[in-house]
Amino acid sequence: MPSQTTPTHCPYCALQCAMTVTESDGAVRIAPRDFPTNRGGLCRKGWTAAALLGHPERLTAPLLRMDDGVLRPVGWDVALDVVAGRVRRTGAQYGADAVGVFGGGGLTNEKAYQLGKFARLALGTSRIDYNGRFCMASAAAAGNRAFGVDRGLPFPVTDLDAARAILLLGSNVAETMPPFVTHLQGARDAGGLIVVDPRRTATADFTADGAGLHLQPAPATDLALLLGLCHIVIHDGLADTAYVRERTTGYGALARSVAPWWPERVQSVTGVPAAQLRRTAHLLAEAARTGGAYILSGRGVEQHTDGTATATAAINLALLLGLPGTPGCGYGTLTGQGNGQGGREHGQKADQLPGYRKITDPAARAHVAAVWGVAESAIPGPGLPAVELLASLGRPGGVRTLFVHGANVAVSAPDSTRVVEGLGRLDCLVVADFVLSETAALADVVLPVLQWAEEDGTVTNLEGRVLRRRAAVAPPPGARSELWIMAELARRLDAPSTFSADPQTVFTELRAASAGGLADYSGIDYELLDTGAAAYWPYPAGSAGTPRLFRDRFAHPDGRAVLVPVSPAATGRDALFKAGTLVLATGRLLEHYQSGAQTRRVPELAAAVPAPRLLIHPVAAAAHGIDDGGPVTVANDRGTVRCTAEYSTSIRSDTVFLPFHFPGGQNANALTSAATDPVSGMPEFKTSAVTVTADAVPDTATARFPEAS
């Protein structure tokens, strides 16, 4: 069999590193491809991604939970008939909104788009949301409010190369998207990489040796830190006054709102010395004047109940310095999931229609209804954001039958024990996945689907550039594309409009549905992408796309950006620091991705990090009688995690860290809270009060790696 090499992109994060997949004699090889974002680089996850193709745990037939409670293989017709029947029964008994859909930021644009349409037209429900609510919701809400549009990076990532200063807020790119780090080199060489993180992460280490500054604020104080930086910019005369005057509104109220946050006050809240704050503000302002300063935010500052306010404060700082839309300067948020950008644009969100349109906007509804060939009244109104949707499972007035696509909520949702209880209350849980994830294992019907290198489609990377993913290998027999599944179910449910199983056909429809919206894809097609064209949205038909937003105007009607005053809630922080408790922060490891459903099944990655370890400062460990490498129980009133402790001076002594890639008794989200940001619905992932206690040392190996796979 001759070897065949297909250019495509990585299955994991939003950097979407370019790679080739080569199949020869049944073996699949991956090699990096030169591309502006990854420049021929890959991380360990990308290098080993082929291990998931043809994995022994691949699902190759639909599974149906039988009367004996066991999932057994059935044919597709049986499975789809059961699902359609359950949908009809739930709808008849409780109304259409009792059927819900939970999507994912890893789905291609085609799948995300068609999933939103499937929910609204085939299921007739408003109850659709997705796991991007756990990632990008705060940054998206802040961006929309300030700029009138939300594109993670409103500039190509290569623009960062020439920066003289980059402020990186709560983002550990050295582990989460390693090839991105090459774009920080210019700022490092100029001594201007400034990393804000309570942990001295691998990324923070890149500030060493004169490359910049690491600010290590106490947990949950990022907002105060940013208010302090805004204060310094205004009071030290560092603001770009001409820019503020010509391109923004709201300066007066903003200045008054930060006047109370002088540096020493901020120091006493954050633990970051006033001199470091001043140096940060001056470094950024100096770089902005000499043509190159950027502010980038990540989940570390966004995944909080004040995440939207914090992202807004970061945007305010950028606007005061005159960065957004200025050549060589900018503000952006680093999108996390593979299609975390495209996935938040085309209708998976409870309040959204394709093209980043608002579902409450009559003109938007009319446009989309026309594309879909239905009456505007056929499109339901806004639904519930993810955490509320999950809280409603099996409750009166809540969701009774739930579809899950591209998500593993049993592991990834906050307060996971309650979520698993909710899944258990459902009349019917339908999960589409290509392995038996922890959520799929709880399902009544499991639908085996295609993965990354087995199907065509598009994703939109962290820059807002639309990329082609290509089918490189044949899928296993028995697995089906989600587009086909939606089409089959729509037919069984007598849905109006059309549902295609062909990605290109769906993309053509997406283009029409997005036309005229904020995220306009109407000028992009597969032929264009296959030429290698760099297609950044908005890309209206007849245009050449928009690599850089905001050059001339922002997306509000008056063309200006809005400075929105924000302030910390009067209360909320002190409860974190009760005697005997530590603050738990959760996050990612280089070796794993999201809920770990994929990476825990890659032997090389699983062997590298088979189980979570609790990072704890030796000082905190000593106070709690915890040994390096010893077994510990991490607990609060929501749940318990058992794992091993790992000493590290990289973490503050009031904080511990757990990765969130592990299930069951090792799931960090058993400890996180479902409290959400009032604007974005983002849950509080980054700060939970926990107790840490040493366990008695049991038999050696089993305790260390209880779920080694």
Add this chain to the structure above:
Amino acid sequence: MTDRRVIDGRVPRIVVVGFGPVAARLVDELLPAVRAGRLALTVLGEEAHAAYNRVLVADLGVGRTTVDAMMLAEPAELAAAGVDVRLRTAVRHVDRARKLVRLEDGTAVGYDRLVFATGARAVVPNLHGLNPDPHTDPGLPAGVIALRDVADAAVLRRAVTGGHRIVVLGGGILGLEAALAAADEGAEVTIVHHGPHTLARSIDAGAGHVLSATLRARGVRIVADARSTAVTLRASGDGTASFAALKLDDGQEIPGDLLLLSCGVRPRIELAEGAGLATDRGILVDHGLAAHHDEDVFAIGDCAEIRCLAAGCAECAAAPSPSGLIGPGWRQAEHLAARLLRPVSSVQALPAEPAPVMLLKARGVDVAAAGDVTAGPFDDACLDGGPLRVSQWADPEHGRYVKMVTRGGVLAGLVCVGLPRTAAELVLLYERGAELPADRSVLLRLDGPDRPPAGAATAGAADPARTVCRCAGVGGAAIDAAVADGCASVADVAARTRAGTGCGGCHGDIRARIEAHFQPAVAPR
């Protein structure tokens, strides 16, 4: 503006006397209700400016900020929202019987609820040549200011830009901050104070020594243990008298062009006294901020003294007495707003105030202090059986000093000079009441250059089993093997092993391994 009387059924009228930072916070909190037409709000400010951040007056005086940037309220916006804002408006008398605030211009404003937010005024010491009557505005001679408001700042600004000599009377934090800021901006500054060192109320002798040395190194002249007796004036060109020198009890004269009084502040209570309200050092209010014997009158901020009629009230004990700190006043404003807007039963009690922390606001001079730091490590109170323990580090040559006084491992007092990271962490630990690490020296090393790197990435560089490239998961042995096989560049090694294809942080390591391999080709030594 008409005189509005209470009419049954109308929205409640709230009048705030004073328009400083605390009043501004109260107004902000009440604003939504004003916009919604649920209450009528009048704010009476004496100054020409609406509320501004008084903490920054010294910065303004040395040109480090602007009045615009300090503003906390915008009268036009408040007026547009329906607030009756009156600046340059002095109150003559509060008539509680008729619920009227009588103004100096002869008009009156009716209220249903009255809030005193009159703040504090600078203490003018008893010196020949100054009038210290606290009930009148000082009427200080030219060249003497208390650095309390924007007008004072303008005087300081002229002195600093004019290269004048500035004498600061008082060794408290505000005087010290002003002195350091002025000296930084090039002024010739002398601090005259009681006692052996500055900040005598907050820091111990060791910290005082280190701080004095630091101040002198920055060009500030210090006259310690001084008792001043008089201000000497000289005739200026326009016939008025202005400051010439500060006279001490030993006959010494400290000459200067500007005298900056920094002798503390005193609550402004005379209006409340005139209205027959109970006062002591401040206007007496209960822990719900209501005046004694009048539930329609409240006081917040520096002018308020929380001490209710019940002797030994625990909630009052947790509340701060007038302190000159702004944070407690803001929390009082938030609490009072909730109380004015909602049924009292639904409002949570005023939160207990953490013990105050002193953080010097100065560039390049780091001082933090809190609690009682008088104990020494070998005092009786710290030896066997005593309740306290003291850990101490002194390095006067390099301007560094730390003392941690603990009770049961928790900070009862701290002082920290010249170690900013340590100071910041100690303050967090103090405010949380968290236990200190048994090895206190951990806290000293936060400012040091010896902080270890995050990972094991640079440990044991020669260890072949060590992971060199974590991004791709490649160990030293695999790289060495590739190099031995002829890979002579980072790109070659990457192509062979995947090492260096992620973040690029290991390129230096890979290069070093290549160089080490080819080393023998160079003449051995």
